[in-house]
Amino acid sequence: MNELLPFLTYCALMSGTPGPNNMMLVASGAHHGYRRTLPAILGMVSGVALLTFVMCLGLGALFIAWPALHAALRLAGTLYMLVLAWRLVGQPVALDRPPQALGFVQAALFQAVNPKSWLRAVTVASVFMPAQFSLPAGALTVSLAGAVVGFPCISGWALFGSGIGRLLSSPGRRRAFNAIMAASLALLALMLLY
Incomplete structure (x- = not known):
């Protein structure tokens, strides 16, 4: 328990x-609600676990x-997040044509360039590997537990977005929301660069 609780908290x-x-x-x-976002959630969880x-x-x-x-991976991740932010700003805001939902494979592959996922994986590997297991068993245990x-943690963010989606009943509100989300993603990308 002394090792498990800090790991789960992290x-x-x-x-x-x-x-x-x-x-x-x-x-x-x-834009899509929780149900259509679920493949992206599962892709992110799977990608982080594999990483x-x-x-x-x-x-x-x-x-x-x-x-x-x-350093090259960090730069690639930052550039990719900036591209995602740019695409988010340029997405159509017509209420009858929402942007394409992020799929399982796209979300899983994004973890390869997501600096926060790499930081998590490196920390887990260097700090939280259980010494009492073999290397493969320990790696599998911390990956699945993570x-x-x-x-549920990242599902909360999708549910939050789903709740906000009800307020985006006009193209102007949707455009403003996209701009705020794109700016947040770009700011995170630049912060992770340094």
Whole structure:
């Protein structure tokens, strides 16, 4: 319990606090509702779990050996988030044509360039790996436990967006919402760069 409680708390904090995933889920929830956002939620949870599993198996050693690889990944993630923010601003605001929902595969693959997901995976691999398990068993345990904790945390953001979506009954309100979400995502991207 002394090791489990800090780990679960860390996973809840990383999943529940604002970040690129959660900003995208608020926007998707607002435009599509929770049910159509669920594939993105499952994709994000699966992508983070897979990233954590691979990191726990030793991928983190590459970042120690080649720090430039970490810097390149951070830059790629920042640029991708800026592109997502730009696309969010440019999305159609017609109420009868909402933007396309983020799918499972897109959301899972986004974790490969999401700096917050990498930070979480590196921290779990370096701080929370259970010493009493074999390497694969420990990696699987923390990856699955993190997914179980993360699912309800990020679902809350999609539900919040779904609630906000009811207020976006005019193109002007929807345009303003998209601009706010895009600015938030761009700001997060730039903050993660430094």
